[in-house]
Amino acid sequence: MIQYIIRRLLLSIPALLGVIFLVFVLARLLPGDPCLAALGERATDEVCDAFNIRFGLNEPIPVQFALYLGQLARFDLGESIRFGRPVTEILMERLPVTIELAAYALIFASIVGVSLGLLAALRRNSKTDVSTMMVATLGVSIPIFVLALLLQYTFAVALRGTVFQLPPSGRLSPGRQFETIPEAWGLENLEGPLRAVLDFASNIYTLNFFVTFQWDNLVDATQHLILPVIALGTISLAIIARITRSSLLEVLGLDYIRTARAKGVSDRNVIRRHAFRNAMLPVVTIIGLQLGLLLAGAVLTETIFNLTGVGKTMFESISGRDYIVVQGFTVIIAVIYLTVNLVVDVSYAFLDPRIRLS
Numbered sequence: 436m437i438q439y440i441i442r443r444l445l446l447s448i449p450a451l452l453g454v455i456f457l458v459f460v461l462a463r464l465l466p467g468d469p470c471l472a473a474l475g476e477r478a479t480d481e482v483c484d485a486f487n488i489r490f491g492l493n494e495p496i497p498v499q500f501a502l503y504l505g506q507l508a509r510f511d512l513g514e515s516i517r518f519g520r521p522v523t524e525i526l527m528e529r530l531p532v533t534i535e536l537a538a539y540a541l542i543f544a545s546i547v548g549v550s551l552g553l554l555a556a557l558r559r560n561s562k563t564d565v566s567t568m569m570v571a572t573l574g575v576s577i578p579i580f581v582l583a584l585l586l587q588y589t590f591a592v593a594l595r596g597t598v599f600q601l602p603p604s605g606r607l608s609p610g611r612q613f614e615t616i617p618e619a620w621g622l623e624n625l626e627g628p629l630r631a632v633l634d635f636a637s638n639i640y641t642l643n644f645f646v647t648f649q650w651d652n653l654v655d656a657t658q659h660l661i662l663p664v665i666a667l668g669t670i671s672l673a674i675i676a677r678i679t680r681s682s683l684l685e686v687l688g689l690d691y692i693r694t695a696r697a698k699g700v701s702d703r704n705v706i707r708r709h710a711f712r713n714a715m716l717p718v719v720t721i722i723g724l725q726l727g728l729l730l731a732g733a734v735l736t737e738t739i740f741n742l743t744g745v746g747k748t749m750f751e752s753i754s755g756r757d758y759i760v761v762q763g764f765t766v767i768i769a770v771i772y773l774t775v776n777l778v779v780d781v782s783y784a785f786l787d788p789r790i791r792l793s
Contacts, residue, residue, distance in 0.1 A: 447773045454766075462756075470487065517760070526763060532606070533730065534639060539641075552567075556684050573673075587739070602659045607656055611652060613643070683710060713786075726775050734746035
């Protein structure tokens, strides 16, 4: 298995380089001048010349790409044109928001989607099956921005003052104070990579509040996550439910399932020990692919729910021609996506012993 993982990592390098190259070139082919977008009325010819020299935009695109690869080799993502700050710092602040949102959305979509698909398959052609698939079709059909606005109106306006009222935006209620993990653990003077990891984890609010026992803040942060998680995860939930149903129905029609039932194995054991694990192979693949959908959908979700994460930052950076931020965030998202695909591939061997990764 170690050899397989190493081989997959090596094969991921060309894919990663291809993504970096395409984003690098396409960002520079977009109309507009980054100097004008960043400086506005202050963008005189002299200022823009100095601006282009500072960020290397006066060089040909192949030279710029070579210089950028050299930066990446030093684990340097560059400096934002718009914010004038290292991209790494911006990433440390905003990536945790998207990771928290996408992770909970994926968990929500996977658990509910697999459960609905399993229920529909076991009661094929019944009212439960039809109603479940209608819900799945409806979930795929409603755009994220429409569902998000409907959820905000329903739970923040129509149900205002009831026990079902939920916050319409933000990550915490105004005025709430909290401690970061280093502060709560008495590690304020800690420096180095460990401090960076703890600061990154501190920006994942639910994780921070859980490990530091800030229960009131944990409840508040969870309430703020419910609506964006539902809005972001509904499309993935519907897709997972439909794939689970079709995959399980296909497995239940195979010869070894009929043989197991002919031997007197109970339906529960047939489903749990024989059918479900084999049916999960395409489901796990779809769940892994949904990560890309969730990261893409985070742009709309973060904008509507006022969450300053990777999606919202990418939208603002593309609008402002901030190439450096777009490139840096794309590299990190591509690495995350390739890692998840590797985990999905490795999981096949545990779901189906007939598969040998070697």
